[in-house]
Amino acid sequence: MAVNVEVPLSGGDVTEGVVRVGETVRRPLGAHSPAVHGLLRHLESVGFEGAPRVLGIDEAGREVLSWVPGEAPGRPLPAYAVTDEALGGVAGLLRRFHEAVASYEAPEGAPWDTQASGLDGEPEIIGHCDVTPENVVFRGGVPVGLIDFDLARPTTRLYDVVTALRHWAPIADPADRDWRLGQVDVGRRVRLFCDAYGLGQDGRREVLPAARLRFERSYEAMRKRAEQGGAWARIWRSGAGPRIRRAQDWLERNWDEIDARLV
Ligand SMILES: Nc1ncnc2c1ncn2[C@@H]1O[C@H](COP(=O)(O)OP(=O)(O)O)[C@@H](O)[C@H]1O
Ligand SMILES: [Mg+2]
Structure with missing residues (x-):
């Protein structure tokens, strides 16, 4: 399997263009993104495991977050x-x-x-x-x-x-x-x-x-x-x-x- 296959993630139904690439998630940047990244970096620095890590910005100008292993419930709820x-x-x-x-x-x-x-x-x-x-x-x-x-x-x-x-x-x-x-x-x-x-x-x-x-x-x-x-x-x-x-x-x-x- 190619490592850079983009798998669309439509579960949330709000943000268009959210994809999974390997162990990362790519999401469009917004005006709020710098604030959110500061928050996620703080959570990482205090050792909070229950949030994605910020890994950077990719060549397409999207935020790169870590994939949180597991599954988010869709509808109908499991x-x-x-x-x-x-x-x-x-x-x-x-x-x-x-x-x-x-x-x-x-x-x-x-x-x-x-x-x-x-x-x-x-x-x-x-x-x-x-x-x-x-x-x-x-x-x-x-x-x-x-x-x-x-x-x-x-x-x-x-x-x-x-x-x-x-x-x-x-x-x-x-x-x-x-x-x-x-x-x-x-x-x-x-x-x-x-x-x-x-x-x-x-x-x-x-x-x-x-x-x-x-x-x-x-x-x-x-x-x-x-x-x-x-x-x-x-x-x-x-x-x-x-x-x-x-x-x-x-x-x-x-x-x-x-x-x-x-x-
Ligand atoms: N870092 C992540 N780890 C695991 N699953 C994710 C991650 N980011 C997104 N997903 C999956 O993709 C779906 C949509 O992503 P989300 O960031 O919630 O976008 P939206 O703004 O559309 O709600 C989520 O409901 C979840 O199923
Ligand atoms: Mg969501």
Whole structure:
């Protein structure tokens, strides 16, 4: 087999032109890339194993990242991605990432992608901000790596937690969920995630209000981005707005039940 065969990676459905070449991944550079590379280099320097390494820029002007061995769940979700072990594992991985990134002092004015939503409050860390199933690499049913740091930016730990819960609990209308998650007890899964992350009582009380605020901000941020065309316009046309609205309604209807599990 030729060593430089380019295998398209379309799993994430956002960035066009992501390919695997041997043990590397090539992705188009964006305005945010220098900021993301600084972050990935920090993670490497503190010995955090759960993220790709930056290997440089190739002759085609693409970023070269290390391939994280394993598999990121696609849709429909495979059985291994919906277990309690997977859920707790993602929470633990997110916690370890937060510990590793806490010591990172990003350069002043680093060009993070800041068009997406945020919560109120002083940023505490550089968050991943996009912990979807497609962005978590599993090995043997265990979540071992976060990939796709394109949306990383200064935020709070809570923002990363509620974003992960949106996708992994999931905080979504049953009609919009992957079939394997259609009937799950979301309150129980939110609790399990917060336990595995090690979120304290104060943090738990903030989870649902933060999820509520994030939905509203995400709706606005996505609507604005869609106006610029490209992948976000495609995602918006595929019904992202109504999906957020249905998730908001579902959250309000199930608030008390989830909250009772949480605190
Ligand atoms: N470094 C990596 N290691 C392993 N798999 C990867 C890596 N980078 C990308 N992939 C795979 O390619 C898919 C798309 O890549 P991603 O960087 O998430 O792009 P997008 O911006 O389109 O979401 C991922 O969901 C994953 O399946
Ligand atoms: Mg992705």
